[in-house]
Amino acid sequence: MKATLEPITGRYVHFDILGESCRVYFEECGQGIPLLCLHTAGSDGRQFRHLLCDEDITSRFRVIAFDMPWHGKSYPPVGYEQRDYELTTERYVATIRAFIAALELDRPVVMGCSIGGRIVLQLAHAHGPEFRALIGLEGADHQQPWYDTSWLDRPDVHGGEVCAALVSGLVAPQSPAQYRHETLWQYKQSGPGIFRGDLYFYRVDSDLRGKLGGIDTETTPLYLLTGEYDFSCSPEDTLRTARGIPGAQAVVMKELGHFPMSENPAQFKQYITPVLHAIAQR
Amino acid sequence: MTESLQQRFESIAQRADADARLVHRGRHLTADLKVVVGDAPYLLRIRAGRVDGLQAHMPLFAPADLVIRATQEAWAALWEPTPRPGWHDLFALTKRGAMTIEGDSHLLFAHLQYLKDVLALPRQAPAH
Numbered sequence: 001m002k003a004t005l006e007p008i009t010g011r012y013v014h015f016d017i018l019g020e021s022c023r024v025y026f027e028e029c030g031q032g033i034p035l036l037c038l039h040t041a042g043s044d045g046r047q048f049r050h051l052l053c054d055e056d057i058t059s060r061f062r063v064i065a066f067d068m069p070w071h072g073k074s075y076p077p078v079g080y081e082q083r084d085y086e087l088t089t090e091r092y093v094a095t096i097r098a099f100i101a102a103l104e105l106d107r108p109v110v111m112g113c114s115i116g117g118r119i120v121l122q123l124a125h126a127h128g129p130e131f132r133a134l135i136g137l138e139g140a141d142h143q144q145p146w147y148d149t150s151w152l153d154r155p156d157v158h159g160g161e162v163c164a165a166l167v168s169g170l171v172a173p174q175s176p177a178q179y180r181h182e183t184l185w186q187y188k189q190s191g192p193g194i195f196r197g198d199l200y201f202y203r204v205d206s207d208l209r210g211k212l213g214g215i216d217t218e219t220t221p222l223y224l225l226t227g228e229y230d231f232s233c234s235p236e237d238t239l240r241t242a243r244g245i246p247g248a249q250a251v252v253m254k255e256l257g258h259f260p261m262s263e264n265p266a267q268f269k270q271y272i273t274p275v276l277h278a279i280a281q282r
Numbered sequence: 283m284t285e286s287l288q289q290r291f292e293s294i295a296q297r298a299d300a301d302a303r304l305v306h307r308g309r310h311l312t313a314d315l316k317v318v319v320g321d322a323p324y325l326l327r328i329r330a331g332r333v334d335g336l337q338a339h340m341p342l343f344a345p346a347d348l349v350i351r352a353t354q355e356a357w358a359a360l361w362e363p364t365p366r367p368g369w370h371d372l373f374a375l376t377k378r379g380a381m382t383i384e385g386d387s388h389l390l391f392a393h394l395q396y397l398k399d400v401l402a403l404p405r406q407a408p409a410h
Binding site for chain 1: 364365367368370371372373374377378387388391392394395398
């Protein structure tokens with residue numbers, strides 16, 4: 001029998017977030033500079049499986065991806081059934097910083113996508129010196145809400161089907177079918193109301209326009225990369241954001257959409273490799 | 283509307299029925315859609331996932347569960363083999379103002395992927 005064992009290891013870590021005990025699943029691979037990866041809204045750390053298995057990256061970086069509480073293999077906190085899930089800026093920042101403290105990561109690079117691309121801006125603004133560099137994929141300081149998210153969480157519409165169908169248009173048409181459908185599968189598996197709860201952060205609680213002063217890109221370089229097929233966080237949103245942050249570097253990625261690392265890993269590698277190389281050379 | 287764009291839209295009926303998996307995925311959907319291509323209205327009748335009829339010149343005030351309206355430019359762009367960014371998806375077109383979708387939103391969201399896939403069928407190579 002032919003079998004292939006991937007080098008990724010997965011573990012659980014227990015720590016408190018805003019006073020609640022959480023059991024958080026994470027995967028990692030590699031050695032060197034810690035590179036912490038943040039998944040998109042309504043998905044989980046599997047989005048980074050290609051990065052985690054890329055020796056060109058793991059030879060220089062300790063790549064780590066965790067499932068936020070309520071996502072993937074991380075349970076919600078005890079008592080979740082008594083409330084709706086809503087991600088706030090405060091909770092998101094607290095989650096990331098608590099995970100970094102729990103694993104005792106020393107000035108990691110943080111790379112987030114979508115909501116993760118938004119939160120790295122807040123990290124740069126409020127906690128910049130804690131990070132070696134920050135990378136926002138499909139990130140901007142604000143996007144105008146353009147549809148009613150209540151359709152994502154109601155008992156008479158299948159949550160997995162509708163979340164996947166909604167984001168399917170954010171995948172570039174050039175992306176390989178296998179990876180397009182892997183990306184969508186993660187949305188089909190998301191818990192009820194979780195995508196919508198993440199979007200509370202994205203649409204309601206994190207308008208960062210005019211609030212990103214004081215970002216020091218000399219100390220903590222900031223890279224913003226957005227796929228040309230992303231009409232949720234459009235290239236224009238990202239470029240506008242970058243123009244407001246001295247020293248921020250923005251790149252529009254061809255033939256990629258909202259999920260570059262999972263929808264077309266080979267295409268994404270062309271864009272992320274020089275960024276990681278520059279970070280490693282510092 | 284150019285003849286070719288009209289023909290491409292009308293190919294939806296044949297293409298949908300030839301795709302057993304698509305019909306299966308739409309098996310819980312029975313609906314009448316008014317689809318306006320440029321200024322030409324069509325009645326697209328879906329019965330249990332099959333395209334049961336595609337009628338040009340939809341009568342005035344005929345009822346429809348959804349009304350999907352886009353410019354000729356938008357449909358032509360959506361159906362390019364590799365559509366351009368921002369013209370590649372129903373919601374991308376809606377967000378940019380090149381398409382409107384009105385009517386029974388519950389039906390739309392409950393069957394969203396199926397409806398996206400049916401309306402993108404002319405993107406494929408010619409059916410014959």
